[in-house]
Amino acid sequence: KKKLVQVKNLTKTFEVGKGASLKAADGVSFDIYEGETFGLVGESGCGKSTTGRTIIGLYNPTSGEVIFDGQNVHKASSSARSKLTRDMQMIFQDPYASLNPRMNISEIIGEGLQLNGLYKGKERAKRVIELLEMVGLQKEHANRFPHEFSGGQRQRIGIARALAVNPRFVIADEPISALDVSVQAQVVNLMKNLQREQNLTYLFIAHDLAMVKHISDRIGVMYLGNLVEMTESEKLYESPKHPYTQALLSAIPVPDPDLEKSRERTIIEGDVPSPINPPSGCVFRTRCPVAKEVCAQHKPTWQEVDHGHYVACHLYQ
Numbered sequence: 615k616k617k618l619v620q621v622k623n624l625t626k627t628f629e630v631g632k633g634a635s636l637k638a639a640d641g642v643s644f645d646i647y648e649g650e651t652f653g654l655v656g657e658s659g660c661g662k663s664t665t666g667r668t669i670i671g672l673y674n675p676t677s678g679e680v681i682f683d684g685q686n687v688h689k690a691s692s693s694a695r696s697k698l699t700r701d702m703q704m705i706f707q708d709p710y711a712s713l714n715p716r717m718n719i720s721e722i723i724g725e726g727l728q729l730n731g732l733y734k735g736k737e738r739a740k741r742v743i744e745l746l747e748m749v750g751l752q753k754e755h756a757n758r759f760p761h762e763f764s765g766g767q768r769q770r771i772g773i774a775r776a777l778a779v780n781p782r783f784v785i786a787d788e789p790i791s792a793l794d795v796s797v798q799a800q801v802v803n804l805m806k807n808l809q810r811e812q813n814l815t816y817l818f819i820a821h822d823l824a825m826v827k828h829i830s831d832r833i834g835v836m837y838l839g840n841l842v843e844m845t846e847s848e849k850l851y852e853s854p855k856h857p858y859t860q861a862l863l864s865a866i867p868v869p870d871p872d873l874e875k876s877r878e879r880t881i882i883e884g885d886v887p888s889p890i891n892p893p894s895g896c897v898f899r900t901r902c903p904v905a906k907e908v909c910a911q912h913k914p915t916w917q918e919v920d921h922g923h924y925v926a927c928h929l930y931q
């Protein structure tokens with residue numbers, strides 16, 4: 615399989631005043647294969663959005679690099695850059711905040727076409743209607759404004775806007791977190807169908823493992839700026855290795871009440887430490903139920919524990 619996106623040792627540090635800095639992403643590495651969905655999961659503040667925004671070129675990395683289809687995203691020439699901005703699109707968490715309330719749907723969806731000089735006049739209007747229908751809306755919706763739509767419909771508009779320029783890779787940053795549970799599955803199914811029809815590759819960002827389960831081929835788990843585990847979706851749910859992943863999984867309710875009663879739950883104690891002053895050694899050690907002495911002294915390295923299954927934890931070294 616072809617690697618469409620390669621994230622190599624990506625570090626992103628923000629200056630936060632008084633000489634302090636915040637390492638939002640700390641040496642993150644993973645690849646995304648063409649046509650797959652890579653789920654990136656972790657609590658808020660773990661660096662998953664920063665990683666996504668750096669991949670797409672909204673931020674420059676502090677160190678490390680991102681390669682898209684053989685091209686370094688942050689060192690691209692201006693002509694290569696304009697192709698990259700078409701090839702890589704983003705869907706945002708909050709469909710309310712990400713749509714301009716003063717623009718109608720036709721203008722919102724058509725904006726990217728206009729900026730990229732794609733389709734003119736009547737052709738553009740036709741393309742907008744095609745996109746609306748593609749996401750399950752109707753042509754009558756083109757002249758309406760964002761406030762006239764439900765949360766789920768607004769996210770469909772956000773998806774249509776992202777797909778307008780025929781991207782190859784889409785980063786969806788918590789696209790269903792703000793939606794009612796009843797609508798979440800519909801949006802995930804729509805994204806899956808569009809992926810098949812348009813041959814899209816996704817980076818799907820979420821704060822819990824339940825949300826990425828039905829869409830991801832592979833999953834990476836982040837904690838405090840670090841990728842701590844990565845493997846195929848089924849493997850992660852069946853045999854999670856990292857104590858943090860195990861805790862995240864045990865927090866997902868199971869539908870069978872008998873099974874639910876017999877299940878052990880790991881409650882993660884305490885809060886996520888400040889990324890300005892992260893713990894020494896393993897970043898998870900202050901909340902890890904099985905931390906050992908070595909965990910405070912040395913940062914665990916990234917190990918392949920099974921074919922394609924990687925984990926950073928001293929239990930496996």
Ligand code: SF4
Nearest residue numbers: 896899902909927928
């Ligand atoms: Fe827990 Fe140590 Fe593994 Fe970190 S390295 S997750 S503290 S056992």
Ligand code: MG
Nearest residue numbers: 658659662663
């Ligand atoms: Mg975020």
